[in-house]
Amino acid sequence: MKKISKQAVRGKAVSSVLAALRIENLSPGEYVIGGLNACMRDQETTANLLKEVKRRHATLRQH
Numbered sequence: 372m373k374k375i376s377k378q379a380v381r382g383k384a385v386s387s388v389l390a391a392l393r394i395e396n397l398s399p400g401e402y403v404i405g406g407l408n409a410c411m412r413d414q415e416t417t418a419n420l421l422k423e424v425k426r427r428h429a430t431l432r433q434h
Contacts, residue, residue: 377413384417385410402427 385407392399399407403424409415 378411381410381413381417388417 388407389399403420406415406420406423410417410420
């Protein structure tokens with residue numbers, strides 16, 4: 372059985388993010404592109420990038 376490299380796993384995660392954006396007819400901003408490139412270089416995780424994007428762009432709802 373062929374072993375999948377960590378870089379291949381990171382590449383698949385980044386591809387999934389971009390595919391989800393395309394499905395929603397969205398395009399990633401400069402910040403997201405930089406973050407995804409950092410994910411590919413193993414300098415960032417997709418989970419941390421998602422958390423940071425939500426922190427920067429999602430509005431908090433007060434109940």
